[in-house]
Amino acid sequence: MIALVVLSFIDLSTGSVSIPFPDLLNFVIGKNLSDPVNQNILLNFRVPKMVSAWLAGAALSVSGLQMQTVFRNPLAGPYVLGISSGASLGVALVLMGASAFGVSFLAGEFGIVLAALTGAFLVLMLILAVSVRIRDIMTILILGMMFGTAVSAVTGLLQYFGSEASLKSFVIWTMGSLGGVGRDKLWLYALMVITGLVLAWVYVRPLNVLGVGDSYARTLGFNVKRIRFFVFLSTSILAGTATAFNGPIAFIGIAVPHLVRLAFRTSNHAILLPASAIVGASVLLLCDIIAQLPGSALVLPLNSIASLMGIPVVIYIVIRNKRVSG
Amino acid sequence: MSRIVIDIKGLVSGYRNGKNSAFFYPAFNSVALAGELIAIVGRNGVGKSTLLRTLAQLQPPLEGTVSINGSDISNYTTAEYARLVSFIPSEPAHASHTSVYEFVCMARYPYRGWFESLSNEDHHIVSRAIDSVGMMKFRSRYIDNLSDGERQRVMIAFAIAQDTPIILMDEPTAFLDLPNKFEVMRLLREQAMLGKTVIISTHDLQTAFGLVDTIWLMLANGLKVGAPEDIMLTGTLNSLMENTPVYFDLKSGQFVYRHHTKRLASVVGGALYVKKWTSHALRRMGFDVDLSGDPNAEVYVQIQETEGKVQWIAGKGDRNPTFDSIRNLCLYLRGELKGL
Numbered sequence: 001m002i003a004l005v006v007l008s009f010i011d012l013s014t015g016s017v018s019i020p021f022p023d024l025l026n027f028v029i030g031k032n033l034s035d036p037v038n039q040n041i042l043l044n045f046r047v048p049k050m051v052s053a054w055l056a057g058a059a060l061s062v063s064g065l066q067m068q069t070v071f072r073n074p075l076a077g078p079y080v081l082g083i084s085s086g087a088s089l090g091v092a093l094v095l096m097g098a099s100a101f102g103v104s105f106l107a108g109e110f111g112i113v114l115a116a117l118t119g120a121f122l123v124l125m126l127i128l129a130v131s132v133r134i135r136d137i138m139t140i141l142i143l144g145m146m147f148g149t150a151v152s153a154v155t156g157l158l159q160y161f162g163s164e165a166s167l168k169s170f171v172i173w174t175m176g177s178l179g180g181v182g183r184d185k186l187w188l189y190a191l192m193v194i195t196g197l198v199l200a201w202v203y204v205r206p207l208n209v210l211g212v213g214d215s216y217a218r219t220l221g222f223n224v225k226r227i228r229f230f231v232f233l234s235t236s237i238l239a240g241t242a243t244a245f246n247g248p249i250a251f252i253g254i255a256v257p258h259l260v261r262l263a264f265r266t267s268n269h270a271i272l273l274p275a276s277a278i279v280g281a282s283v284l285l286l287c288d289i290i291a292q293l294p295g296s297a298l299v300l301p302l303n304s305i306a307s308l309m310g311i312p313v314v315i316y317i318v319i320r321n322k323r324v325s326g
Numbered sequence: 327m328s329r330i331v332i333d334i335k336g337l338v339s340g341y342r343n344g345k346n347s348a349f350f351y352p353a354f355n356s357v358a359l360a361g362e363l364i365a366i367v368g369r370n371g372v373g374k375s376t377l378l379r380t381l382a383q384l385q386p387p388l389e390g391t392v393s394i395n396g397s398d399i400s401n402y403t404t405a406e407y408a409r410l411v412s413f414i415p416s417e418p419a420h421a422s423h424t425s426v427y428e429f430v431c432m433a434r435y436p437y438r439g440w441f442e443s444l445s446n447e448d449h450h451i452v453s454r455a456i457d458s459v460g461m462m463k464f465r466s467r468y469i470d471n472l473s474d475g476e477r478q479r480v481m482i483a484f485a486i487a488q489d490t491p492i493i494l495m496d497e498p499t500a501f502l503d504l505p506n507k508f509e510v511m512r513l514l515r516e517q518a519m520l521g522k523t524v525i526i527s528t529h530d531l532q533t534a535f536g537l538v539d540t541i542w543l544m545l546a547n548g549l550k551v552g553a554p555e556d557i558m559l560t561g562t563l564n565s566l567m568e569n570t571p572v573y574f575d576l577k578s579g580q581f582v583y584r585h586h587t588k589r590l591a592s593v594v595g596g597a598l599y600v601k602k603w604t605s606h607a608l609r610r611m612g613f614d615v616d617l618s619g620d621p622n623a624e625v626y627v628q629i630q631e632t633e634g635k636v637q638w639i640a641g642k643g644d645r646n647p648t649f650d651s652i653r654n655l656c657l658y659l660r661g662e663l664k665g666l
């Protein structure tokens with residue numbers, strides 16, 4: 001919690017324009033700054049960026065936690081159901097399809113968000129339809145991955161035929177960015193993430209039982225298919241929204257739940273879920289701070305930083321599991 | 327006679343594969359009483375687990391009905407059913423970072439609402455359940471770090487904490503060593519003595535026959551019900567081993583592997599129990615054993631006891647090779663005779 005506050009503060013302070021420390025303090029306690037440029041930078045760029053780091057970090061981590069529990073697979077993440085592939089296809093269609101057909105009005109910022117959301121929710125519908133019919137969780141996992149791969153293949157085709165300029169915008173989108181969400185869209189982003197988080201919180205207790213085994217959940221009177229339906233719905237809202245607004249951000253969703261489990265040494269989701277949200281927000285802030293390269297005007301792609309930070313965690317988990325089981 | 331708790335009528339359990347092909351087991355009727363400890367016994371694939379899963383309402387019956395306390399099981403809500411029947415599947419519960427205590431706490435969920443936390447009474451019940459299976463000092467251990475015997479005791483604690491009049495367990499004694507098998511059966515017997523109906527499936531005939539009230543013997547052509555002794559005396563047990571080289575020897579109370587060699591060995595002298603185990607060794611080597619001194623026997627073993635020392639003599643005369651252990655006797659016979 002403290003880390004979140006400190007990191008938020010550091011995040012506000014970093015960027016290509018350096019802002020004096022007293023100004024920053026004054027801004028945080030709500031005073032208007034003497035320098036209108038600094039006021040503008042903070043209010044319209046850094047605050048939205050910080051808030052979207054909170055939202056994306058929390059959303060991806062919670063949805064990763066849900067997937068790891070539901071699939072009882074330590075390497076599951078927010079994207080195993082193919083949500084981000086759906087979002088990518090939506091964005092690719094808008095960026096490259098628009099240039100191909102000469103309709104450019106869609107390719108604006110809002111168009112991209114809308115396209116990504118549509119893509120993510122179409123995949124979600126497919127997954128939900130499957131989840132109410134198929135009982136075996138491994139089959140659902142495989143189908144989810146197959147959907148994702150198929151959708152990615154279509155995206156690949158689009159990329160192949162896309163124009164150079166649209167290809168570049170698409171690649172930049174896939175690199176992830178926290179800065180693209182203006183204040184006007186932030187409320188929508190926040191509303192959707194909060195909806196997803198509330199839905200996740202409602203299903204905390206069933207998640208505990210589901211983590212032990214489906215038969216246990218069913219003989220304890222839980223309706224496993226219904227639980228899965230709503231957990232998938234929650235995950236898709238969280239991961240889909242985060243992807244739509246910030247692009248696909250890798251590894252946060254896989255690594256953070258493990259960090260939290262290691263730190264709290266419990267499988268009680270009443271603890272894991274809020275902890276994942278807070279740690280996720282903090283970790284993404286940290287990634288963003290590193291990506292800004294404090295002291296320089298350069299900004300690195302967020303996704304690369306998130307991967308470079310997340311991969312060691314995943315490797316550690318794989319090796320540790322090996323040692324435990326062997 | 328005790329009260330009937332489970333009443334099964336014309337039940338066909340099984341799996342439906344697709345629309346046309348159905349895969350099920352013969353219909354049967356049976357009842358389970360309050361306080362009865364029942365073992366379902368049968369060959370692999372005869373449908374023991376399927377029957378238990380049907381009773382646990384994890385899959386619907388294909389035909390027939392099951393009623394509990396006089397009401398068809400489909401009339402209960404899932405929450406009511408969770409307070410009526412606990413089912414421990416054969417696949418162990420796996421969850422990283424879940425302590426024994428946290429795990430057993432889950433068994434109280436059917437008594438609490440969606441957001442209601444467990445009451446003090448719930449925590450008492452959980453502690454008592456863990457204590458009653460002797461796992462109190464393991465309460466903070468992770469369930470993934472338990473031995474098979476410890477885990478199975480935790481599973482029983484789970485069923486106790488769920489506090490249901492019916493406990494179903496799929497193969498509770500699989501993978502356990504002998505003392506743990508008996509311990510698990512003792513704990514289940516304890517639950518039955520409290521008036522609960524306990525139904526388990528098992529391949530472990532020796533433990534089951536020693537400790538349960540009733541055997542449900544599932545055969546390819548239907549179900550046979552009886553006390554373990556009834557099942558043995560009526561020879562029903564041998565229908566379990568039809569078309570196999572194994573049979574149940576009523577006299578010795580043991581399962582015997584039928585050899586194809588028809589060779590006769592005769593054992594004479596010595597105390598009854600020494601004769602019994604000497605015969606056991608000879609049977610193991612493929613002999614039929616005669617205890618009356620048949621002159622046609624291929625092998626003749628005399629047992630002599632002098633000053634508390636037992637000796638085995640191979641052959642009829644006095645100057646025959648003498649051995650101080652059954653192992654040495656067997657090694658000698660194996661060297662002398664062909665085809666052993």
